[in-house]
Amino acid sequence: VVTDAGSTKREIYRAAREGLPQEVHFIGGHPMAGSHQRGFDFARDDLFQGAPYALISDAEIDLSNARRADAMSRLHSLVEAIGGKPVLLTAERHDHAVARISQAPQLLATALALAAASAKDTDAMALAGSGFADMTRLAASHWSVWEDILSTNHDEIGNALKEFEDRLGVISKAMATRDSAVMESMFRAANDFIRRVNEKKALNV
C-alpha cells in the first residue's frame, strides 16, 4: 500500500496511475489537521486527535478488488489508531470540498489581512480582537506550502472563489440598498449552517 498526505488529490492520482505498477495499491490520504505553523518545533503528539482524515476511495475499483479493499481497511484502522476520523470519498469530491472549506478560505484570510494592512492600520491593529485574529490566522500561512496546492486544484479553487464572491456580492448590495430583510435572511441561513456543522461534529466525537 502506498499513501500520501497532500492537500489535493486529482493530480497525484493521475501521477500514481501512470507511475506505479499495477500491483501497488495507491490510496491517497489527507489529514485535515495542522496549522499555519511549520517545522519540528510545532510538532504535537495529539495533532490528528478528532481531526477528519480523507481517504480517497473509488467505490467501483475498491469493491472489485479484494486486495485493494484490504489495503483500504488497513489504512482506515491506522487513521483511527492515531485518533483521526476517516472520511472516504473520491479524488474529485475531495478536491471540490477542500477548495471550499480550506483553500478558498485561505485566500480570503490573505485578502482580509491585506485590506486591513492598507491605510490607517495603526487603529485597526490596536483594536483587533479575537474575531479578527480568527479570521486572519490563516494569512500567516507560508507560500512554500501553498504554491503547489493552488496550482494542483486551480479550477476548483477558482469556482469556490466565484461562489463566495457571489454571496458577498448579495451582501454588499443589501448593505448598499439598506435591505435589512435580505441581510437578516442571510444571517439566519448562515446561523443554520453553523448549527448543522456543530451538531455533526458533536455526533462524530
Add this chain to the structure above:
Amino acid sequence: VVTDAGSTKREIYRAAREGLPQEVHFIGGHPMAGSHQRGFDFARDDLFQGAPYALISDAEIDLSNARRADAMSRLHSLVEAIGGKPVLLTAERHDHAVARISQAPQLLATALALAAASAKDTDAMALAGSGFADMTRLAASHWSVWEDILSTNHDEIGNALKEFEDRLGVISKAMATRDSAVMESMFRAANDFIRRVNEKKALNV
C-alpha cells in the same frame, strides 16, 4: 460621566450631543471582547482580560476641559482595573477601524458559510477542520445584535467591503491567469501584516 458599550460610535455621539445636558460628560466606550454567543450562560469573569477597549476621545474637547479630562482619566483607570487595554481615538477613527477588523469580517464569515452551505455540503461538513471553524465562527452571530451595528456604520462597512473585494479580485485574477508571482507577493505581504499584529500584541501584554 456617562458611557456606553456599543459597537459603533458616530451616531451615539450625535444623539448624546443633542440629548444630554452640557454638564454631563459622555465618553463612549467599546470593549473589543465578547463572542458570537449571548446570554447570561456565557458570562465570563475574565471577558475583558487583555482585550482592547476603545474610549472615544476628541483631543480638542478633552484637553480644553478639566472636568472632562478628569472623567476620561477615571474611565481609563476603570478599563485597566478590569484588565482591558484602553485605546483612545475619535468616533470617526473608531468607526473606520471597526468596519475593517470586526464588521466586514463578520459579513465575510456569513458569506463563506453560505457558500459552503450550497450544493454538496455533506463532504464539506465531514472534512471541515479547525481552519474552517475559525473562518466561520462569526457566522453564528445573531441578527438581533447586528441589525443596529450594520445600520449605524453603514457607510464605513460598505467601504471596507469594497476594499476587501478589490484585494480578493486581484487574488481571483491571479488564480485565473496562474500568476504565481502576484500570488506569492500577496502571501508575503499578508504574512508581514500578521507578524506586525502579533508583535504589537506581544508588546502590549
